[in-house]
Amino acid sequence: MQAGLLGELLERLGLGESELQERLDFLSWGPEDQARLSLAKPQAEPLNRAFVEALYNRLSEFSVPAAILADRQTVQRLKARQHAYYQTLFDGCIDESYVRERLQIGQVHERVGVDLKWYMGGYRLYLSSLLHGMLGPVEQQALETYDSLLKVVFLDMTLAAEAYIAAKHGALQASEARFAHALRGANDGIWDWDLDSDELYVSDRWANMLGYTPLQVGTTSAAWFALVHPEDVSGLEDAIDQHLTGRTPTIMHEYRILRSEGEYLRVLLRGVLETVAGRRRLAGSQTDISERFQVQAQLEYAARHDALTGLINRVQLNQVLQDTEQRLKREGARCAALLFIDLDRFKLINDSLGHAAGDNVLVHVARRLQGCLRPGDHLARFGGDEFIMLLDDLARPEDAEVVAARVLARLREPLQFGERCLIVSASIGVAQLRPGVALADSLQAADMALYSAKEAGKARYRLYSDDMQARVRQRLRLESNLLQALQYGQFELHYQPVLDMRLPQPSAPVAVEALLRWQYEGQSIAPIEFIPILEESGEIVPVGYWVLETACRQSVSWHAHGRPDLLCSVNLSGLQLLEVDFVERVREILQRTGMPPTLLVLEITESLLIDRSGATLVALRELAAMGIQIALDDFGTGYCSLGYLNRFPLHIIKLDRGFLQNAHASEQNMTICKAIIGLSAGLKLKVIAEGIERPEQVQLLLQENCHYGQGYLFSRPLPANELSALIGK
Ligand code: C2E
Numbered sequence: 001m002q003a004g005l006l007g008e009l010l011e012r013l014g015l016g017e018s019e020l021q022e023r024l025d026f027l028s029w030g031p032e033d034q035a036r037l038s039l040a041k042p043q044a045e046p047l048n049r050a051f052v053e054a055l056y057n058r059l060s061e062f063s064v065p066a067a068i069l070a071d072r073q074t075v076q077r078l079k080a081r082q083h084a085y086y087q088t089l090f091d092g093c094i095d096e097s098y099v100r101e102r103l104q105i106g107q108v109h110e111r112v113g114v115d116l117k118w119y120m121g122g123y124r125l126y127l128s129s130l131l132h133g134m135l136g137p138v139e140q141q142a143l144e145t146y147d148s149l150l151k152v153v154f155l156d157m158t159l160a161a162e163a164y165i166a167a168k169h170g171a172l173q174a175s176e177a178r179f180a181h182a183l184r185g186a187n188d189g190i191w192d193w194d195l196d197s198d199e200l201y202v203s204d205r206w207a208n209m210l211g212y213t214p215l216q217v218g219t220t221s222a223a224w225f226a227l228v229h230p231e232d233v234s235g236l237e238d239a240i241d242q243h244l245t246g247r248t249p250t251i252m253h254e255y256r257i258l259r260s261e262g263e264y265l266r267v268l269l270r271g272v273l274e275t276v277a278g279r280r281r282l283a284g285s286q287t288d289i290s291e292r293f294q295v296q297a298q299l300e301y302a303a304r305h306d307a308l309t310g311l312i313n314r315v316q317l318n319q320v321l322q323d324t325e326q327r328l329k330r331e332g333a334r335c336a337a338l339l340f341i342d343l344d345r346f347k348l349i350n351d352s353l354g355h356a357a358g359d360n361v362l363v364h365v366a367r368r369l370q371g372c373l374r375p376g377d378h379l380a381r382f383g384g385d386e387f388i389m390l391l392d393d394l395a396r397p398e399d400a401e402v403v404a405a406r407v408l409a410r411l412r413e414p415l416q417f418g419e420r421c422l423i424v425s426a427s428i429g430v431a432q433l434r435p436g437v438a439l440a441d442s443l444q445a446a447d448m449a450l451y452s453a454k455e456a457g458k459a460r461y462r463l464y465s466d467d468m469q470a471r472v473r474q475r476l477r478l479e480s481n482l483l484q485a486l487q488y489g490q491f492e493l494h495y496q497p498v499l500d501m502r503l504p505q506p507s508a509p510v511a512v513e514a515l516l517r518w519q520y521e522g523q524s525i526a527p528i529e530f531i532p533i534l535e536e537s538g539e540i541v542p543v544g545y546w547v548l549e550t551a552c553r554q555s556v557s558w559h560a561h562g563r564p565d566l567l568c569s570v571n572l573s574g575l576q577l578l579e580v581d582f583v584e585r586v587r588e589i590l591q592r593t594g595m596p597p598t599l600l601v602l603e604i605t606e607s608l609l610i611d612r613s614g615a616t617l618v619a620l621r622e623l624a625a626m627g628i629q630i631a632l633d634d635f636g637t638g639y640c641s642l643g644y645l646n647r648f649p650l651h652i653i654k655l656d657r658g659f660l661q662n663a664h665a666s667e668q669n670m671t672i673c674k675a676i677i678g679l680s681a682g683l684k685l686k687v688i689a690e691g692i693e694r695p696e697q698v699q700l701l702l703q704e705n706c707h708y709g710q711g712y713l714f715s716r717p718l719p720a721n722e723l724s725a726l727i728g729k
Pocket residue numbers: 496514515516526527528531544547571572573603633634657690691692693710711712713717
């Protein structure tokens with residue numbers, strides 16, 4: 001008998017010292033009782049002995065106790081114990097250890113299956129027997145009556161005791177029912193596995209989760225394990241084993257289990273080992289975590305994929321690249337290469353058509369790129385309009401270039417969005433992945449190759465070569481020096497005349513366009529090389545103010561030297577117009593230099609007009625209100641819709657030289673030229689043709705009533721001093 005259980009019983013019965021005392025008080029037990037009993041002990045001894053014999057004889061007449069007392073030796077032992085017990089009654093020494101002993105015996109009797117009725121009935125027989133033995137036959141009549149009374153009283157006592165116990169049991173059952181109810185509500189399945197007998201109990205909920213009843217699940221661990229996903233069996237066994245061997249305080253394990261419909265459910269198993277009466281039982285709960293798992297899986301997916309295109313992102317690409325790196329180390333591994341793909345002029349699409357259209361383009365491009373992949377290849381969105389293609393498993397290194405060429409061709413096909421048709425191109429840097437070369441270096445190599453593809457004129461691919469490194473370094477040096485160019489006074493303005501082509505040539509210009517030059521290490525660097533860098537760094541803003549102020553000063557000087565009507569064009573970058581105080585600063589510069597606003601032309605490009613905040617429109621209106629003229633530069637090359645033309649305060653349209661270049665040869669370009677000139681006339685806008693290089697272009701323009709033009713035919717952009725003579729004419 002476990003001390004723990006007895007202690008528990010003592011506690012449950014509340015049998016502390018005071019409780020015992022109370023019981024004794026109620027029984028009117030006093031020291032005199034003990035004295036009387038011990039005095040009678042010698043006389044009682046034979047009576048007790050005789051009674052034990054009589055009791056066992058009597059018990060053997062009833063089938064249930066007879067079955068328990070079948071073994072002779074056991075009976076002998078029990079009789080001796082019984083006798084000893086009856087003797088201790090006459091010691092009358094009732095203390096805690098006495099109580100303890102009695103409770104223990106009661107528990108033993110209950111365990112071996114001696115019902116309360118035999119136990120209590122035995123006491124009745126004993127009292128009756130001792131009554132007769134101690135008092136003798138003297139008052140036979142009264143004894144008989146009293147004995148009858150004992151019988152009724154003991155029957156009642158037995159019934160009362162059983163009623164008490166039944167009531168207690170009922171309460172226990174009710175609390176178990178509440179517990180079971182709570183479990184049903186808890187949404188967790190309950191399981192209980194007797195490890196020694198391999199009996200498994202699972203609750204309704206446990207089975208229902210899988211679309212079964214507990215009966216269908218079965219009652220052995222084998223039935224349970226048969227449902228576990230084959231890949232998860234060993235993990236589950238490990239988790240259980242770790243707990244059984246004391247390495248984990250509880251079982252907490254996720255695994256997949258088969259549902260009746262044939263799909264697997266993700267569950268969390270919890271459990272703990274308990275040893276009851278020497279039997280080991282594992283029991284716990286099982287929770288359906290499929291939803292949580294799904295959310296988690298979605299989060300994990302999102303962390304590794306690009307939301308717009310669904311392609312893998314940088315994080316996942318890194319993982320994939322590492323796998324490739326491992327693969328390349330193996331002997332006989334096939335080649336691999338990286339394609340760094342960047343869309344050309346994507347910013348223009350974004351700025352002029354809006355971000356939604358830009359996104360749309362990216363999605364379509366992603367799909368096309370995916371169409372170029374072979375099994376085993378990977379495609380990642382690296383950033384804005386940058387994609388990385390990993391070509392795994394190439395037979396020959398040169399195959400990477402074949403793929404790059406195919407990608408370029410595929411991207412060139414026009415994209416159709418509803419009514420709109422767009423042509424996008426891309427530049428590609430190709431780099432081989434070599435065993436032993438760090439991934440970061442390979443990526444950088446592809447990036448450098450991309451850079452040279454862009455430099456070489458875009459819409460092409462370039463294979464990385466070692467000399468690129470030196471060139472890129474040179475380029476970076478250039479960039480860092482550029483950002484200090486303003487400070488070191490390395491910028492200069494050249495001016496290109498705009499002529500009225502109706503006048504006999506050479507004629508004095510009606511206007512000049514200020515064009516920026518950077519004097520760097522003895523060279524004059526053209527704006528196409530450095531304006532994008534200035535824009536990227538934001539440095540274009542201070543440089544732009546410098547250009548405006550310098551051009552105004554120069555103009556004012558020409559005004560004072562005989563050309564008070566000379567117009568001056570200054571190019572603006574989009575960033576400048578977004579400066580909140582741009583209009584104010586322009587006003588200041590005009591005041592400071594004495595430049596009349598009516599002689600200033602600000603040139604903007606189409607993409608600037610599509611500013612969703614409306615700030616550009618406001619700024620342009622204020623500038624126009626000051627008397628400044630606004631020219632739309634490079635007209636026809638952006639993605640501007642004609643609807644913008646009359647919404648903005650425009651005065652001049654500059655016909656891009658691209659249309660003029662082949663106008664005499666290409667029917668289509670000729671048509672566009674005529675259309676733009678006609679449209680501008682209709683909108684009462686002046687047209688200036690750019691890039692006039694041949695006399696026949698002049699003829700053509702004059703025929704169409706376009707009177708103003710600039711180009712190498714008349715003059716290249718020149719420093720102010722070289723131009724002064726021409727201007728005065
Ligand atoms: P743009 O505004 O279209 O300027 C005209 C460009 O065409 C100039 O190039 C000019 O030299 C060139 N050009 C003129 N006539 C001919 C010709 O007959 N044939 C050919 N092939 N080209 C001709 P440039 O000076 O290299 O400037 C390039 C672009 O840089 C400009 O194009 C303008 O967009 C930008 N840019 C120049 N200066 C500035 C500036 O101060 N601020 C800003 N934001 N942009 C500027």
